[in-house]
Amino acid sequence: MKLIIAIVSNDDSLVLMKELLKHKYFVTKLSSSGGFLRKGNTTLMIGARVEDVDDIIKIITEFSRTRNELVPSSVISDVGVIPTMPLEVTVGGATIFIVDVEQFKKI
Numbered sequence: 001m002k003l004i005i006a007i008v009s010n011d012d013s014l015v016l017m018k019e020l021l022k023h024k025y026f027v028t029k030l031s032s033s034g035g036f037l038r039k040g041n042t043t044l045m046i047g048a049r050v051e052d053v054d055d056i057i058k059i060i061t062e063f064s065r066t067r068n069e070l071v072p073s074s075v076i077s078d079v080g081v082i083p084t085m086p087l088e089v090t091v092g093g094a095t096i097f098i099v100d101v102e103q104f105k106k107i
Helices: 008-022 052-064
Strands: 001-007 027-034 037-047 064-076 080-092 094-102
Touching: 001 008, 001 052, 008 027, 008 052, 037 052, 052 080, 052 094
Parallel strands: none
Antiparallel strands: 001 037, 001 094, 027 037, 064 080
């Protein structure tokens, strides 16, 4: 058995969870934040049989898209903080960890 931990954008999490549930994969959702933009993320924990891991990764890949977004930027100088042109950065996608599960119990 495997535990898939997927960190995805809040923007993608609802549709992704619906798709995983449609394929009968059970998901636990944890709210999280962090990263470069300090935006909200969703951490999904998915218990999976070894033979289901590739299918789950395909679903996560399909429903966790990357996109470009403009973010405000500024420069700190001797006179203070000076706003500059917004930067275009790529956001979204998924970070996936796959961990071996030694034992699983549902009580």
